[in-house]
Amino acid sequence: MSRIYNVAIVGCGIGRSHVTEGYLNSTDRFKVIAVCDLNTERLDEFATEFGIERKTTDFNDLLAMADLDIIDICTPPGVHYSQIMAALKADKHVVCEKPLVGSLKEIDEVMAAEKTSKGRLMPIFQYRYGDGVQKAKKIIEAGLAGKPFAGTAETFWNRGPDYYAVPWRGKWHTELGGVLMAHAIHIHDMICYLMGPPKSLFGRVATRVNAIEVEDCVSASVLLESGALASFTATLGAAEEISRIHMAFENVTFESSHAPYSLGNDPWRIVPRNPETGKKIDALLADWQPVPPRFAGQIRALYDALETGGPLPVSTTDARAGLELVAAFYHSARTATDVNFPLGPDHPTYESWIPEHYRAQAG
Ligand SMILES: NC(=O)c1ccc[n+]([C@@H]2O[C@H](COP(=O)([O-])OP(=O)(O)OC[C@H]3O[C@@H](n4cnc5c(N)ncnc54)[C@H](O)[C@@H]3O)[C@@H](O)[C@H]2O)c1
DSSP states (O other): OOOOEEEEEEOSSTHHHIIIIIGGGOTTTEEEEEEEOSOHHHHHHHHHHHTOSEEESOHHHHHTOTTOOEEEEOSOHHHHHHHHHHHHHTTOEEEEOSSOOSSHHHHHHHHHHHHHOSSOEEEOOGGGOSHHHHHHHHHHHTTOSOSEEEEEEEEEEEOOHHHHTSTTTTOHHHHOSSHHHHTTHHHHHHHHHHHOOEEEEEEEEEOOSSSOSSOSEEEEEEEETTSOEEEEEEESEEEEEEEEEEEEESSEEEEOOOOTTOTTSSOOEEEESSHHHHHHHHHHTTTOOOOOOHHHHHHHHHHHHHHHOOOOSSOHHHHHHHHHHHHHHHHHHHHTSOEESOOOTTSTTSSOOSOHHHHHHHO
């Protein structure tokens, strides 16, 4: 019989989707045995709905549970760093929502802690899962797409006052950034996952949709290491919500599904330049095994990594790359300069990208 990992959920918002899409789709691999939230009403409802035996408002209670294998952190972004560090110190495996932490310094500290812990840390980037994105990845990795030329990543979503009525949202110290950190971080990760890492970025940010501290519209011109060009645009003021990745390679053009919250799923338009390439793609995908979408796919893949000791489906290196993009965007927008990657400890945004006057307000 295969091993079952015991899981605790911390935070009963998106934590619900981790359970319904993720753990409940893999009950042969995981069991949610504990839940933690500061809000007792949410905590009680969550525990009752999913029949979870243990519930607590104190995160430290989880650290003391000897039979607990995985702590799945779904708290607001400003809480992630301290909870990740404590969980790794207690030698627990950790799953944590995006954005993983709030600066490059913090991610480097988390990566150092990961090395000394018996626990492993998997950041969430669930949009990488699903048949559409995984077929594109397979075609590119097989060398059938050829040289990458250009790509676009669009996050056209809609958020209004109701969304920002939740006190931690829209503020530098608790959300740690705006549309870049909370929303477009997914698609920016995906396009780099498919087209390769960035070499430099020129970005602009603006707050135009909501009365919030952080940005809600962004755009950037990105030079990728391959020499291909990409443009990233995101807004939280779209009357029609879509997500879209559109990429031209030498032999194939790819266009993702437009489904805003499941763009990794089929259908993706995969357009070969000629019938010969089309035949090679058909042969490559002939015995395609469906890849479960979103949290179902990522959490199932976590099990295999834990069991085999193989690479995690999403790593802290991936999370760092996502945060580097965010840091580069802010620095470029504030200085009107091109920012080169990688960004190390000598970069002005390394310790924080929160604007000076907000940092000063927090003391
Ligand atoms: N991957 C995605 O698509 C996705 C979607 C939504 C949210 N998120 C991320 O998930 C995280 C949570 O977002 P949300 O929308 O679920 O927020 P939310 O406010 O709905 O839920 C967060 C919960 O955490 C609880 N909480 C806060 N501090 C806590 C603490 N110290 N200990 C225990 N519980 C605590 C709150 O009481 C609240 O119930 C954020 O990082 C967000 O960016 C990711």
